[in-house]
Amino acid sequence: xxxxxxxxxxxxxxxxxxxxxxxxxxxxxxxxxxxxxxxxxxxxxxxxxxxxxxxxxxxxxxxxxxxxxxxxxxxxxxxxxxxxxxxxxxxxxxxxxxxxxxxxxxxxxxxxxxxxxxxxxxxxxxxxxxxxxxxxxxxxxxxxxxxxxxxxxxxxxxxxxxxxxxxxxxxxxxxxxxxxxxxxxxxxxxxxxxxxxxxxxxxxxxxxxxxxxxxxxxxxxxxxxxxxxxxxxxxxxxxxxxxxxxxxxxxxxxxxxxxxxxxxxxxxxxxxxxxxxxxxxxxxxxxxxxxxxxxxxxxxxxxxxxxxxxxxxxxxxxxxxxxxxxxxxxxxxxxxxxxxxxxxxxxxxxxxxxxxxxxxxxxxxxxxxxxxxxxxxxxxxxxxxxxxxxxxxxxxxxxxxxxxxxxxxxxxxxxxxxxxxxxxxxxxxxxxxxxxxxxxxxxxxxxxxxxxxxxxxxxxxxxxxxxxxxxxxxxxxxxxxxxxxxxxxxxxxxxxxxxxxxxxxxxxxxxxxxxxxxxxxxxxxxxxxxxxxxxxxxxxxxxxxxxxxxxxxxxxxxxxxxxxxxxxxxxxxxxxxxxxxxxxxxxxxxxxxxxxxxxxxxxxxxxxxxxxxxxxxxxxxxxxxxxxxxxxxxxxxxxxxxxxxxxxxxxxxxxxxxxxxxxxxxxx
Numbered sequence: 217x218x219x220x221x222x223x224x225x226x227x228x229x230x231x232x233x234x235x236x237x238x239x240x241x242x243x244x245x246x247x248x249x250x251x252x253x254x255x256x257x258x259x260x261x262x263x264x265x266x267x268x269x270x271x272x273x274x275x276x277x278x279x280x281x282x283x284x285x286x287x288x289x290x291x292x293x294x295x296x297x298x299x300x301x302x303x304x305x306x307x308x309x310x311x312x313x314x315x316x317x318x319x320x321x322x323x324x325x326x327x328x329x330x331x332x333x334x335x336x337x338x339x340x341x342x343x344x345x346x347x348x349x350x351x352x353x354x355x356x357x358x359x360x361x362x363x364x365x366x367x368x369x370x371x372x373x374x375x376x377x378x379x380x381x382x383x384x385x386x387x388x389x390x391x392x393x394x395x396x397x398x399x400x401x402x403x404x405x406x407x408x409x410x411x412x413x414x415x416x417x418x419x420x421x422x423x424x425x426x427x428x429x430x431x432x433x434x435x436x437x438x439x440x441x442x443x444x445x446x447x448x449x450x451x452x453x454x455x456x457x458x459x460x461x462x463x464x465x466x467x468x469x470x471x472x473x474x475x476x477x478x479x480x481x482x483x484x485x486x487x488x489x490x491x492x493x494x495x496x497x498x499x500x501x502x503x504x505x506x507x508x509x510x511x512x513x514x515x516x517x518x519x520x521x522x523x524x525x526x527x528x529x530x531x532x533x534x535x536x537x538x539x540x541x542x543x544x545x546x547x548x549x550x551x552x553x554x555x556x557x558x559x560x561x562x563x564x565x566x567x568x569x570x571x572x573x574x575x576x577x578x579x580x581x582x583x584x585x586x587x588x589x590x591x592x593x594x595x596x597x598x599x600x601x602x603x604x605x606x607x608x609x610x611x612x613x614x615x616x617x618x619x620x621x622x623x624x625x626x627x628x629x630x631x632x633x634x635x636x637x638x639x640x641x642x643x644x645x646x647x648x649x650x651x652x653x654x655x656x657x658x659x660x661x662x663x664x665x666x667x668x669x670x671x672x673x674x675x676x677x678x679x680x681x682x683x684x685x686x687x688x689x690x691x692x693x694x695x696x697x698x699x700x701x702x703x704x705x706x707x708x709x710x711x712x713x714x715x716x717x718x719x720x721x722x723x724x725x726x727x728x729x730x731x732x733x734x735x736x737x738x739x740x741x742x743x744x745x746x747x748x749x750x751x752x753x754x755x756x757x758x759x760x761x762x763x764x765x766x767x768x769x770x771x772x773x774x775x776x777x778x779x780x781x782x783x784x785x786x787x788x789x790x791x792x793x794x795x796x797x798x799x800x801x802x803x804x805x806x807x808x809x810x811x812x813x814x815x816x817x818x819x820x821x822x823x824x825x826x827x828x829x830x831x832x833x834x835x836x837x838x839x840x841x842x843x844x845x846x847x848x849x850x851x852x853x854x855x856x857x858x859x860x861x862x863x864x865x866x867x868x869x870x871x872x873x874x875x876x877x878x879x880x881x882x883x884x
Contacts, residue, residue: 312387333432
């Protein structure tokens, strides 16, 4: 690769490095010297996060990189467990990077000794690092073991100005021996006069930081794993979902073992000469091959194996390989006759009393009737309804339900689709039933007829009212019987659930003796209310009619839940107003409970009220005691009015008689 091009690539990579958190150790955090200020703001300009720390700290938190300023002569934290860049030759020597150090003056260039990540793109030999001469610091042997002297001062290879120590290097102890293992990278950067840095020294400084952080590896997708091209283990550095830390075996950058997700059969006992299919379902990040063996003999390849053997014991094995890793699934098989197995061993079913076997059955250890298919519900027995002994499937019946769960008092509406499979038109009689299977009793029935063209389908709707007095623990079905003019038939049933609501109040009746009444009459109304729910309820009954001016309310009372004392009758005696027009009036009875209302209304007829007519009548002497005189048979009068008139006439007669008697006596 062209060196210039590679150098440009490295520069671009440096410029795309993520921001680091940097702990900057100085002698006096309150007063930085000129170099410290320049380095701090240079790092900030490169978008790094910098926190200035005091050199007395013994426990520095987990920064990406620690920089030790030239002003620090001794560090108090443990550099062997922190990524550390030393600008101070004294602190570097004291921390075990070398056993000697020194300073040169009036220098402005160094010699590149080795080409590594930091020095890549440069050539060995002289490199200018300052814009004008200034001091350069160096470390001199002995160096820490496995350290790398990347650059040195002038021709003195023993004066390292850029020394790197990777993980696993050994620091020099107090006895001058390299015995302290380094757990994190360390680096000495000897040309620390930042006010003199040119572009190359700045670039070497930034690369030094990056080497400390990642060992010079590149993480283009910022997933914490480094590209294979730069020496890392991220197989796809352009996709952050693909890296060695992924839990997805398709994305973890390694060849994983194939995984068996599922397999069948789950049993190991089979019947003689009965074919069974073996299969395995496998996930792998590579293309896999499955080889099937029976008793060690290779039989076939692929996802499945057809097994059909005579009596005996067999070992079936599926060997799965991706070319590098092989796993297997084994079955130890017994092939016997039915009577040597339990029904469950041969995947059979024992049908209970209310179920039948629709397929073949065999005798096994635990039952003489081991059903080799699913058990199906035994058809119910219907009484007092039309039934079909021999069904003709050319009359096809299908139900269309909105629901299968109902409450007492509900209306059941369901649609029956009839398919005429005959090659001629047919007239059908349809009998539908709401049926109580437990009591063998018809609860409701409907009969209808329909004509359907040949090979055609038509629909018919039936509706049933669910009675209130059901025992909801019983079993209920909707049953339909269909027959044509030739008495060919078919039938169908569907189970439904019927329950009681927790709260269900009905007004069963609003009763009054006569239908017609007149003004001023007294009417006795009787209201019957029933509790059909599962809970007792307190309530009141209100009788009302706005036009008749009626509004009467009962005292509060309680109805117990259905099945107990759940019915009551309340009476109201109401007077029809004196002046009311003849006509039909509505009277409403309401049961009010828990904020709910149930009501019933009935019509009452009010006849026209007649006026009282007074006529001249013969007065009987007997009537003088205040009784009313008899009137003609064709007339009716009010007794009170008549009595008043009679009393007035009687008084007048008495007065007149007394006056006549007085004058008669005076003449004598």
